[in-house]
Amino acid sequence: MQPRAHVTLEDVARAADVSLATASRALNGMRVTPQLRDRVLAAAEKLAYTPNAHARALAGASHRTVGVICHDVTDPYFAAVAGGVMRVAGANDLLVMLASTFRDPEREIAYVSMLRAERAPAILLIGSGFEDARWERALEAELKPYLDGGGRVAVVSRHRSLKVDSVLPENRAGAAAMARALLDLGHRRFAVLSGPRALTTVADRLGGFREELAKAGVGLDPADIVEAPFTRDGGYGAMTELLARGSTATCVFALTDVMAIGACAALRDQGLSVPNDISVAGFDDIPIVRDLTPPLTTVALPLQSLGEKAMELALTENSGRRRRLLRMGGEVVLRGSTAKVGS
Amino acid sequence: MQPRAHVTLEDVARAADVSLATASRALNGMRVTPQLRDRVLAAAEKLAYTPNAHARALAGASHRTVGVICHDVTDPYFAAVAGGVMRVAGANDLLVMLASTFRDPEREIAYVSMLRAERAPAILLIGSGFEDARWERALEAELKPYLDGGGRVAVVSRHRSLKVDSVLPENRAGAAAMARALLDLGHRRFAVLSGPRALTTVADRLGGFREELAKAGVGLDPADIVEAPFTRDGGYGAMTELLARGSTATCVFALTDVMAIGACAALRDQGLSVPNDISVAGFDDIPIVRDLTPPLTTVALPLQSLGEKAMELALTENSGRRRRLLRMGGEVVLRGSTAKVGS
DNA sequence: CTGAAAGCGCTTACAG
DNA sequence: CTGAAAGCGCTTACAG
Incomplete structure (x- = not known):
């Protein structure tokens, strides 16, 4: 059985014995004598008619x-x-x-x-x-x-x-607030797991974090910033690299929760405990981080x-x-x- | 400034001083004298022309x-x-x-x-x-x-x-395999966190699990099956309900990983340890479950x-x-x- | 209220 | 190879 052509408005109009215009109006809920309207609707129903969205858009109706x-x-x-x-x-x-x-x-x-x-x-x-x-x-x-x-x-x-x-x-302000919170916990040596520098989000979060640390007289060693893809595996790799570099940071700030999750996995695989050996914080508050062990400290955004x-x-x-x-x-x-x- | 009308093929054809047909052909990579083709392409570029997908679809070109x-x-x-x-x-x-x-x-x-x-x-x-x-x-x-x-x-x-x-x-076979694996671990008393019965997936997974248990002479007490939405919160609620019922199951099978995550959270909140106090298994192997603590036993599907x-x-x-x-x-x-x- | 007709912007036989 | 023209399936002034 060869695919039949689509049922068109014309088929409906013919079946209902009305003009194209009337069929169109009836289907679109414009004023039409109830009797004609019913005939059109019945015909459309029987023929399983669906208007062609392209024809509709072309003819000027707005596209949804x-x-x-x-x-x-x-x-x-x-x-x-x-x-x-x-x-x-x-x-x-x-x-x-x-x-x-x-x-x-x-x-x-x-x-x-x-x-x-x-x-x-x-x-x-x-x-x-x-x-x-x-x-x-x-x-x-x-x-x-x-x-x-x-x-x-x-x-x-x-x-x-x-x-x-x-x-x-508010990436910049959020990262700054996180810096303050972490400083309040007593941390003074930080590492950052960063995404690609070309992303504005990276620039903002990293910038806000660094700036706020600077206000407290805390610097960020370039060797303590690792750049990787914005993914779980990116976070895993970055954390592994950081450990390999022998970083002495007491706290790691991952620029996204997804990276933080990878970082935690890397730490676990190295036998290190979060937060006993090292603290980890993220950004975004994706739903899952509440259910991690330990649950993740983060900047909550109303996603x-x-x-x-x-x-x-x-x-x-x-x-x-x-x-x-x-x-x-x-x-x-x-x-x-x-x-x-x-x- | 009022939004101008869209640039059309006709505009391009006029700018390139060719017919509509030639413009269309040039743009669609059909055979056209190089010289004309270049003129059309240049005009299209200059006018920032984008074909109207609706007109195209209506005219018979396939829609992508x-x-x-x-x-x-x-x-x-x-x-x-x-x-x-x-x-x-x-x-x-x-x-x-x-x-x-x-x-x-x-x-x-x-x-x-x-x-x-x-x-x-x-x-x-x-x-x-x-x-x-x-x-x-x-x-x-x-x-x-x-x-x-x-x-x-x-x-x-x-x-x-x-x-x-x-x-x-293979939901049925997967659930059966899970039943076998859990029986092999020595479990004999199970609970199931189920999704809505109306879903075929629920019927298959629950059926496969139950049947395999039955083969081993292990029954599933109706009181040990809790139905809830297929969500994290559904799993949390179902687990909470199960505990309230005083279930003595040693192992909980959640019909999806997402529900299992909720179940684990509920257990944690009740001060119970997984897997020391109770074992938890899921289904699907969504990426995150590897990074949970403890990581989740599940039926891995190639999602x-x-x-x-x-x-x-x-x-x-x-x-x-x-x-x-x-x-x-x-x-x-x-x-x-x-x-x-x-x- | 209803209908005949134009027009939306393309593609594609059909001639040339 | 190129162009004039029909046609895709609708909507919407425009008459009536």
């Missing part, structure tokens, strides 16, 4: 599919933010096209281009921008015509030069809200000319992975 | 956006499977529309309908079906015309009556492959008439959360 681009759905941080996005999207009867760039900048540009072709009414960029001028220009070149065409864009996390509505986790707010920004008309910035604070949560020095 | 419906992106199980789907999709230049039903059957149907309207060339259903005749009929009513129209459908996990290509984790295979099934022509079934085995991995009885 928004685009979301994140680095990696598999990462609990992005999963949580995406969850927030989808909650709001679902509540607004919107379908979400979710793309994973797997942290490839080229692919990010390609996805924006595809979403633009899809005429998505909104595009959300979830995740830190890259501090790379070439990439920024290419991204802007895609986004500019999209915005000019009436597209809406919102981002979560800082993008240096993008003039779009943004939800900004789901980040996504919800971004979707709301994109959905809501920006009356003013200027971009809207929504700062979302983080809060230090001290848990079992960090201990007082000397206790 | 596939649909994926899962229960909850936020759940590490689905995140891992979705990751596999996206990897294959990305490699094939496909965009993924990912929808989260948040476990609402109604919403699942609604999403299939939307994806059908989008004329997605393929729809993937990730996650267990519901054993609910009304729901099954409604889903089939959506899927049938889609399939007849040439749509491709693949599912991960068992759907009772859906005649579509399927990737089937990413599940997604990859499903996407591949949907992408690859089904030459035969019949549905293809791809069974993917699970393997018991004994870790620290289970102990020998009496040791």
Whole structure:
């Protein structure tokens, strides 16, 4: 049996013995004599008719599919933010096209281009921008015509030069608060497990942390900063490297919880105890860290809200000319992975 | 500044001083005199032209956006499977529309309908079906015309009556293998933290486990089976309930790792030690369970492959008439959360 | 309220 | 190889 062609509005109109226009109106809930309306609805039902979204979009009806681009759905941080996005999207009867760039900048540009072709009414960029001028220009070149065409864009996390509505986790302040909290515990010698320097998030968190330490007269030895991918395995490798370097830090600050989880695994594998031998702190407060042993000290970000707010920004008309910035604070949560020095 | 209309192929053709047809061909890599081709490409570049995907789809070109419906992106199980789907999709230049039903059957149907309207060339259903005749009929009513129209459908996990290509984790055999492994450790009194009975996955895992125990002459007291949502908090609540009932089980089998994580948290909060006071086992082997303390004994499923295979099934022509079934085995991995009885 | 018709932006036979 | 034209399946002024 060869696949039949799709049932079209015309089939429905014919079956109901009305014009195309009337069928369209009846299906879209516009004013139509009840009798005709019933005939149309019955015919549509019987034929299992589904309107062709492309024809609809082409003909000018608004398209209900928004685009979301994140680095990696598999990462609990992005999963949580995406969850927030989808909650709001679902509540607004919107379908979400979710793309994973797997942290490839080229692919990010390609996805924006595809979403633009899809005429998505909104595009959300979830995740830190890259501090790379070439990439920024290419991204802007895609986004500019999209915005000019009436597209809406919102981002979560800082993008240096993008003039779009943004939800900004307070990375800098959060990292500074964490520095203070750790200093209060008596630590004076720190190590940092960092992600790729090109990410704005890395610059902000590392900068905020370092600066606050400096205020207390505590320096950060370059040898105590290890750069690795923003993944569990990246954290594992970085921690292993740090130990190999013979670091004397009493406390390790991982720039994300996911890296902290890897770091803890590495310490365990080396027979070291957290927090007795060394304290570990993370950033984000992804759901799982509460259930680790010991539970992780971290900077808690309202992850789901980040996504919800971004979707709301994109959905809501920006009356003013200027971009809207929504700062979302983080809060230090001290848990079992960090201990007082000397206790 | 009012949003200008989108740049269209016609604009490009005019700028390049060629016909619409030639512009279209040049952009699509069909044979065109190099000179004309260059003019078209240059014009497109200058105007930041992006083809309208809707017009393209309407005009008959194939649409490169596939649909994926899962229960909850936020759940590490689905995140891992979705990751596999996206990897294959990305490699094939496909965009993924990912929808989260948040476990609402109604919403699942609604999403299939939307994806059908989008004329997605393929729809993937990730996650267990519901054993609910009304729901099954409604889903089939959506899927049938889609399939007849040439749509491709693949599912991960068992759907009772859906005649579509399927990737089937061997839930039954995996649970049976787990039962054997736990019996081998000397356990004779078990409890099960179960998800909603209406899910086929629950029926299979619980059935396989119970049956294997029965072969060894070990029964499962109904009071030792607690049903709760398939979430971390569901597992926490179920474990708490089990303790309140005064269960004497020496080993708890949670039907998913996510529930097992909640169970471990509940035990910890009650001051009980895993595995000294009680053993805990899960199912799925989501990435995080390796990093728990103690690491979780579980049935390891190749989560990413599940997604990859499903996407591949949907992408690859089904030459035969019949549905293809791809069974993917699970393997018991004994870790620290289970102990020998009496040791 | 209803219908005939134009138009959305492409692709693709069909001629040339 | 190139171009004029039809057609994809809708929506929406425009008449009536």
